[in-house]
Amino acid sequence: MLELKPFAETAFTKLFKLESQVYVTSPDEVILEFFLLGPTRHLHFPPQREDAEGTVPRRDELWKTTCLEAFFSFDQNADSPYLEVNCSPNGDWNAYSFISYRQGMKADGTASVSLSHRSLESDQAVFRVKIQSPALRQFKKLGITAVIEFSDGSKSYYALSHPGTQADFHNKAAFSYSL
Template structure:
């Protein structure tokens, strides 16, 4: 289990803990589990869809969003994949040519929220990510934007190597696949 660290400490980050687990389940598939521990009444989640399937959407990071960044290497000038999954199942995947450059929808990756559990003291989300490029990815950054009940947001990652919260910084892609 890996603890994701908040970029800045707040009253909410003192009582909410974010952890993740990585499962490589096939050559083209990774499952990420996100555990949010603490009083979940302080967390804000996008509304569940009623009778509708999840959809591919932009700007999921504007509220609670579970994210992963896959890279072939740590070179800032090389391509990488960003995956976003909302706790309501909406998702997106973006390919980048290099650090924050050439962003486009990745048409080969699929993202599915395959488990959601919400209790008073813990929320658990399991996200399946499939991509034909998965066997070539060597580094993974695990991140989460967490919105709290007062509308504030915190940015959680395995590490925060720069002076600002920057999930695209490959120095934070610290999990080796």
């Protein structure tokens, strides 16, 4: 298990542990499991919704509330391209490609993301996110992150590491998991 750490400790982050597991199931598919361990009554999740055909659409700005994220890159060089994947616990998702650190952001049309499992209990929440893209074949580094919104509206930013003075999921020094 990989432990994600909050950027700043708060009364709520002291109640929770966030862990992740990575499964590379094929050259163009990665499954990430997120385990939020603690009293889930203190968590805020966006409401479930589907479009008219019963599919879950791509949505922007998912990071404004609880959001599970992954960042894929060739390396930890700030000037190299990378892929950002966002998945809400309600199944909404999006994927963006960047040409370098926070530059050239555009929706990535090759990626497909799905929340393939969701389990909520009083003492844990488990989410399995399936990410598919031919671009994954070229990436070697992974950053695993999450924005967690609590019942009082406060948010915490979790990552494998926080190398900067601010929470910055795009900082490639935190892309520390080798695929």
